[in-house]
Amino acid sequence: MLLYGRNPVLEALRAGLVEELTVARGIEDAFLQELKTFEVRIRFAPRQELDQQAGTADHQGVLAEVEDLKWASLDDIMDLAESRGEELLIVLLDGITDPRNFGAIIRSAEVLGAHGVVVEERRSSPLNATVAKAAAGATSFLPVAQTKNMPRLIEQLKADNIWVYGAAGEAARPMKQLDYDRPLALVIGAEGEGMRRLVREKCDELVSIPVKGQIQSLNAAVAAGILIQHAVASRK
Known part of the structure; x- marks a missing residue:
């Protein structure tokens, strides 16, 4: 590559x-x-x-x-959290197909302290040079994995006592009202469309980022960075 x-x-x-x-x-x-x-x-x-x-x-x-970038596994993400002695923090991407957004989210996740990013095979940008450039080298340090079915993965995570919070602008609960001091997955949906219905329904909580301006939505990469930073900062 x-x-x-x-x-x-x-x-x-x-x-x-x-x-x-x-x-x-x-x-x-x-x-x-x-x-x-x-x-x-x-x-x-x-x-x-x-x-x-x-x-x-x-x-x-x-x-x-x-060498071409290689997909990691969910176990790689779990191992990274364990090696740091930290509660798990995963970022799940539902339909992020823009490689620049994908790379920017990987970069934010690595810099801010998440342990990995997971995408669905059919609804994601490939791991290519554009992603690597936007990630500014973070792909060398942060596991990025694929799943065949995001709703099924969420069910698996919940069965393993990992909480799942989905970002939704219209959610009734703002991000400061939720507990982040637990094993956690944050779901970020596609630009404009947000999360798919089935993905939304699988989440334990829907969370919104308070906004004050006239524009009521954030770029997916920006939203991911805000939620990751808040989750990490909220932990004891």
Whole structure:
């Protein structure tokens, strides 16, 4: 998989996932010296060649060839929570098909302290370079898993005493009224449509984020970040 953008490439380098870099000729020396601190091959090329390879001019002068991103498992997510000695916090995505939103949610989940992200196979963006770039390297550290059936997964989580809260703008209970000091999964629905009916019905609670402006809805990635941060901060 071709990865581009400085932050994603640097994070992949730190994780030891890169064997060769393609760097635009004339790139500033300070960034080049930072790249040279890693033991990887560096090939220089005209910026136009990087534009063609990346399919965009938004590569910031560096490309990296890395292994394709691999899906984790639910057990990987559980293991991460256990290794940290923390109550489980999973983010479930129901119909997030925009790769930039998907990547941004992965980034927020990793930075703010969640233990993994789960998507449904047929209703999600693939794990591709756009996701990796938006995640700014978080895909190297946070397990991202797939499930064949989200409602069935929610039933499984609940059977394992994991509470499930679904984000819904019209929910009667604002986020400050709920208890987050327990094993928990947060469900984020698709832009505009929200969660599917069956997913909503499986949730233990529906939760809203209070808003004060004239626009009554938030971008899915922003909503996810707010709820993750609130959940983590609310725990003892």
